Amino acid sequence: MVLPRAARTQRRTRIQEEKEELILEAALDVFATHGFRGTTIDQIADVAGMSKPNLLYYFRTKEAMHRALIDRVLDNWLDPLREFDAEGNPVSEIRSYIRRKLEMARDFPRESRLFANEILQGAPHIEDELKGPLKSLVDEKAEVIRSWAKAGKIAKCDPYHLIFAIWSTTQHYADFDVQVRGVLGEERSGEGRFEDAARFLEQLFVSGLEIRDGGA
Amino acid sequence: MVLPRAARTQRRTRIQEEKEELILEAALDVFATHGFRGTTIDQIADVAGMSKPNLLYYFRTKEAMHRALIDRVLDNWLDPLREFDAEGNPVSEIRSYIRRKLEMARDFPRESRLFANEILQGAPHIEDELKGPLKSLVDEKAEVIRSWAKAGKIAKCDPYHLIFAIWSTTQHYADFDVQVRGVLGEERSGEGRFEDAARFLEQLFVSGLEIRDGGA
């Protein structure tokens, strides 16, 4: 038989698993920097070190590769938020959420950029996920934050915009990396910038959410 | 004569000015959502309501359109930071900088996304601007912020990362608009979200930068 992988019920051979991984790795590289439409199959094949028809044997279309990547990334992307614990100490929960997101920006910048590209271009492939699972999870965690505020453990604030602020500030170091490095200059563009960012952001959010006399 | 606009020394006709504007308007639409490589001249021509050769009469290449847009946007993009006044009151300067950036995200989302796309894709067309004029301006303003901190007017913090945080949180509402609206749900996706965001961000940054006993 000559059916490509997607048509089979079960993953079979070792070679399949390896090649699919190799392809997705290459595809991540290219999609992350050029977006869906700006990416060509030839480019991916080139990075993966195989011929285009060979690549198309494993993923029948460009869409299929993109979808496989998006599914995987979206899931990982939400992990740090899932860990957000309602029972924990508010300040340290927020602090460690920031730290985890920042680590992801540092360790998986391509994944972050793939996601950013998708959203920037109007999320044509993941609108349902945004309005479904993603929204549900955020709703749930927003409720946790709201209850902390109500209990007087942190300052009153809109929990949704708090989450947006944590997302944007942390992902900025992956998505806008070129700009960050351009502005910081060569001498401050080492990995140390992530520690500086962590220090700053923890300070900002922790003291920004501290309860004080003037409240609200 | 039949020389396209770029070759002429002076802007001549009314029709030229109108058409160029029309084209850039259309190009902004398309570039902002598909990025440079993902955009086709046909698409732009279509949105602009003219034929491709006609469009190419005004801008000889896709690059030329993109460059014209980028130049214009980059300049506007920096305006709010330029207004940042060393002599003003620190807290209200930061507050109004946030407000201005948020207004830009609300009123010029396509411009923000064009810029974001360019950075995401590695800033191939504006690397020089990033390391030159942009860096210089940020360096200058960072020095102002540092002096405020030294004078005890705001909490000590890394001024570069403060600026990054303001950029990312505000632009988030333009660049990640689909996601923001998806998460907030239909009922909170009106223009009111910008006011909520402003309230939240002003609170976050102002009290996050306030001097307190345990200070930084």
Place this chain on the structure above:
DNA sequence: TGATAATTTGACCGGTTGGTAAAACATTAC
């Protein structure tokens, strides 16, 4: 009005793109 310059169009071109067909080659199962 007519001459001149500015604008618009349709037909076209070479290169690239996403994807296919079929056969050659490699691997595995018996």
Place this chain on the structure above:
DNA sequence: GTAATGTTTTACCAACCGGTCAAATTATCA
């Protein structure tokens, strides 16, 4: 070993891409 299955390659195609050209049309102005 050999038959069946899985993998890779070569050759290809139709559509699309950025861009050109020359002719047709329209605006400008003496």
